[in-house]
Amino acid sequence: MSDIDSQDDSNMSADDAEKPSKDGHIGEQSVSGPGGTPKTSLLEARDPDAFDKPTLITTRSRLAKDFRFRVMCILTACASVLILVFLLGSILGAGIPTLSWTLLTGTPEPEPENAGMWPALMGTLWVCTMCALITLPLGIGTAILIEEFTPRNRIARQVLALIQLNITNLAGVPSVVYGILGLTAFVSMFSLFDNSDNADGPSMEVGAVYYDQFSNVASDPFIDTGDTEAEERYFLFPVETRDAPSTVPKTGMLAYENSEGGLKEVEIIAIDPFADDAPTDADALSRTIDSTSDPGRISEKQWYYLRLPFGRGVVAGALTLMLVILPVIIISTQESLRAVPGTLRAGALGLGATPWQVVWNVTLPSAIPGIMTGSILAMSRAIGETAPILIIAGIVYIRSAPQHLMDDYTVMPLQIYNWTSRPQEEFHNIAAGGIVILLAILLTFNAVAVLIRHRMQNKLN
Amino acid sequence: MSSTITSPENKAGSQLRTQHDPDSQMATVHMRTDKPHTEPAEKDATAIVMEDLSSWYGSFQALKSISLNVRKNKVTAFIGPSGCGKSTLLRWINRMNDTIHSARATGNLHLGDLDLLASTTDVVDLRRKVGIVFQKPNPFPKSIFDNVAFGPRLHMKLRRNELLDIVEWSLRKAAVWDEVKDRLHAPALGLSGGQQQRLCIARTIAVGPEVLLMDEPCSALDPGSTLAIEELMNELRDQYTIVIVTHNMQQASRCSDETAFFFEGKLIEMNDTQSIFTNPANQKTEDYISGRFG
Ligand SMILES: Nc1ncnc2c1ncn2[C@@H]1O[C@H](COP(=O)(O)OP(=O)(O)O)[C@@H](O)[C@H]1O
Ligand SMILES: [Mg+2]
Numbered sequence: 001m002s003d004i005d006s007q008d009d010s011n012m013s014a015d016d017a018e019k020p021s022k023d024g025h026i027g028e029q030s031v032s033g034p035g036g037t038p039k040t041s042l043l044e045a046r047d048p049d050a051f052d053k054p055t056l057i058t059t060r061s062r063l064a065k066d067f068r069f070r071v072m073c074i075l076t077a078c079a080s081v082l083i084l085v086f087l088l089g090s091i092l093g094a095g096i097p098t099l100s101w102t103l104l105t106g107t108p109e110p111e112p113e114n115a116g117m118w119p120a121l122m123g124t125l126w127v128c129t130m131c132a133l134i135t136l137p138l139g140i141g142t143a144i145l146i147e148e149f150t151p152r153n154r155i156a157r158q159v160l161a162l163i164q165l166n167i168t169n170l171a172g173v174p175s176v177v178y179g180i181l182g183l184t185a186f187v188s189m190f191s192l193f194d195n196s197d198n199a200d201g202p203s204m205e206v207g208a209v210y211y212d213q214f215s216n217v218a219s220d221p222f223i224d225t226g227d228t229e230a231e232e233r234y235f236l237f238p239v240e241t242r243d244a245p246s247t248v249p250k251t252g253m254l255a256y257e258n259s260e261g262g263l264k265e266v267e268i269i270a271i272d273p274f275a276d277d278a279p280t281d282a283d284a285l286s287r288t289i290d291s292t293s294d295p296g297r298i299s300e301k302q303w304y305y306l307r308l309p310f311g312r313g314v315v316a317g318a319l320t321l322m323l324v325i326l327p328v329i330i331i332s333t334q335e336s337l338r339a340v341p342g343t344l345r346a347g348a349l350g351l352g353a354t355p356w357q358v359v360w361n362v363t364l365p366s367a368i369p370g371i372m373t374g375s376i377l378a379m380s381r382a383i384g385e386t387a388p389i390l391i392i393a394g395i396v397y398i399r400s401a402p403q404h405l406m407d408d409y410t411v412m413p414l415q416i417y418n419w420t421s422r423p424q425e426e427f428h429n430i431a432a433g434g435i436v437i438l439l440a441i442l443l444t445f446n447a448v449a450v451l452i453r454h455r456m457q458n459k460l461n
Numbered sequence: 462m463s464s465t466i467t468s469p470e471n472k473a474g475s476q477l478r479t480q481h482d483p484d485s486q487m488a489t490v491h492m493r494t495d496k497p498h499t500e501p502a503e504k505d506a507t508a509i510v511m512e513d514l515s516s517w518y519g520s521f522q523a524l525k526s527i528s529l530n531v532r533k534n535k536v537t538a539f540i541g542p543s544g545c546g547k548s549t550l551l552r553w554i555n556r557m558n559d560t561i562h563s564a565r566a567t568g569n570l571h572l573g574d575l576d577l578l579a580s581t582t583d584v585v586d587l588r589r590k591v592g593i594v595f596q597k598p599n600p601f602p603k604s605i606f607d608n609v610a611f612g613p614r615l616h617m618k619l620r621r622n623e624l625l626d627i628v629e630w631s632l633r634k635a636a637v638w639d640e641v642k643d644r645l646h647a648p649a650l651g652l653s654g655g656q657q658q659r660l661c662i663a664r665t666i667a668v669g670p671e672v673l674l675m676d677e678p679c680s681a682l683d684p685g686s687t688l689a690i691e692e693l694m695n696e697l698r699d700q701y702t703i704v705i706v707t708h709n710m711q712q713a714s715r716c717s718d719e720t721a722f723f724f725e726g727k728l729i730e731m732n733d734t735q736s737i738f739t740n741p742a743n744q745k746t747e748d749y750i751s752g753r754f755g
Pocket of ligand 2 (some may be wrong): 547548551676
């Protein structure tokens with residue numbers, strides 16, 4: 001190999017008058033390929049007539065320099081590790097004693113000893129899973145487009161270069177900015193869907209069924225006891241569309257009773273609130289409603305429930321986090337694709353593979369470990385990201401895990417932030433516990449990924 | 462310069478090979494094994510015709526009006542100093558230059574009656590007919606089997622045993638079967654450089670090409686492996702039209718039937734190898750082959 005290179009060198013210089021001529025011996029020493037920098041200065045420096053004997057640098061002083069540099073490296077490494085150990089130590093010290101089953105599976109409560117972070121945990125899972133599902137294909141696809149399908153057309157190439165420039169810059173934008181963007185673009189969707197008849201509701205929905213709710217009945221049919229769930233029974237009546245005229249409850253009307261065993265069809269007894277012919281037996285009482293009551297409405301939403309604009313739901317959060325990590329994923333994927341040797345691509349192309357077959361069979365398999373590393377780092381960032389979520393979801397009191405894609409949610413960092421901003425010391429301690437859980441999740445995530453990556457690399461080589 | 466552009470044998474062969482039915486593919490593969498093309502009628506058949514071929518990288522002209530014929534089932538060597546455009550010329554024959562955005566070419570370049578420079582030419586199909594082997598062995602980071610099966614899998618739907626047949630046939634043909642038959646599922650990157658290069662040749666002939674392009678196939682190899690590849694070329698010349706770029710004069714004189722000498726993008730001289738090396742017509746050629754430059 002090096003023989004051929006040196007042949008190239010001497011031959012090129014012989015042809016090219018601009019290049020200083022050099023003899024074959026120097027050509028062989030030269031490390032540069034054809035057209036590399038001429039090394040004539042070396043030749044002159046060795047010429048004994050031109051210079052005095054050069055003073056040699058003593059081995060001892062070179063070794064001393066080496067030693068100093070090594071000590072410096074060790075010191076900086078130690079400093080960062082020490083800081084990390086100190087931080088981890090203090091968090092673990094405060095957090096581990098508060099770890100409990102309640103903290104993991106409970107809901108946030110006003111009393112620290114009962115408070116848990118289950119809704120936040122599930123919120124994080126929902127939002128990050130959604131975010132990964134959206135971002136990974138998008139980011140990896142974009143990187144493949146830029147790296148592997150560079151168009152021949154010059155204008156198209158310039159457009160891609162512009163996109164590339166944007167992506168590189170976007171990776172450095174603070175995440176709060178993305179939070180604000182997410183608020184306008186995803187939560188309210190630039191107010192595109194607002195309409196005057198329906199100022200507060202969504203303007204487009206799929207996947208939700210609504211029931212009109214006539215009344216709450218407890219032991220006294222006319223008193224809405226409301227707050228305790230055990231006492232509540234709902235009379236529900238299905239309507240075709242949510243714009244149907246409100247139904248005035250009448251005796252004999254069919255309704256769904258929302259009881260323990262699920263929905264049960266029952267016949268309504270509607271009575272005048274001022275009459276005294278209220279039924280007395282418990283079964284009839286449970287179907288009795290105030291005939292003047294205004295129907296309320298409760299909805300049943302499925303996991304595929306979708307509305308526009310997205311509002312403060314899981315999807316809006318996932319999309320906003322996508323903005324934060326998309327540039328990171330694109331750039332890291334590009335790096336891994338670039339690291340795949342061009343000779344492999346040429347080999348596959350030479351066998352008659354289409355560009356897509358080259359990407360799918362050769363480039364991607366070789367780049368996957370690198371792509372995974374980048375994606376995992378990006379996802380870890382998404383899990384820990386607080387600022388954009390704070391902007392689009394706010395600190396809200398969420399008592400249950402998200403049930404569908406548009407459901408309100410909170411995430412672990414936000415819950416932790418919430419607890420640390422309380423005055424009580426106990427909340428600060430369970431916040432530390434929350435951090436320990438968050439760290440454990442992140443570490444598990446990374447460990448699994450490193451394992452998979454390792455497996456794949458072993459398979460390749 | 463140009464004789465017949467269309468050779469009927471060539472056409473028939475390519476039609477056979479483009480059939481996608483797995484059984485007929487196998488039949489084709491075996492037919493090629495059984496019947497080396499040695500009929501005298503084919504002896505002087507022309508496989509590739511170039512007329513006035515010029516090529517540019519941006520504004521730099523790498524090839525200057527090249528006209529030459531490559532004969533069928535012969536080994537043609539391209540020699541010349543580095544940077545004279547040998548690889549560029551080779552890469553036009555299977556349009557690998559398409560991957561270089563600045564590259565363009567004018568003139569005529571035909572394989573049989575297929576116009577190789579036309580933008581309508583199906584390059585994917587072309588590269589099946591014209592395989593290329595590179596300077597540095599470049600097996601995929603997959604198993605030996607998967608490397609050889611890679612090409613056939615791209616083009617055909619094959620049953621497992623048919624694939625096995627093709628892989629074995631190709632590896633035998635590339636004279637590497639005996640060395641790898643016990644470890645077909647071991648990583649190809651574990652092979653030695655020479656074995657890797659023969660694996661790459663096996664991989665290339667597995668898709669059933671008519672023409673084999675080799676761009677300095679031995680310059681990254683030790684002398685032993687070089688010898689093995691040269692012997693292999695001797696074996697393969699019966700069935701393939703081979704074009705080899707080499708820096709090694711001995712290699713060119715040992716293995717090629719015809720030799721073309723290029724200098725600064727121009728074809729200086731082309732003749733049968735014997736005459737080029739014993740009695741070159743051009744002074745430049747003589748200087749080059751006697752090692753006075755390059
Ligand atoms: N991708 C490329 N872009 C621009 N110039 C190129 C490219 N590839 C080769 N060249 C130039 O074209 C000329 C011929 O190159 P090449 O065909 O590789 O020569 P050879 O194979 O004979 O050494 C050289 O001067 C080289 O610098
Ligand atoms: Mg070359």
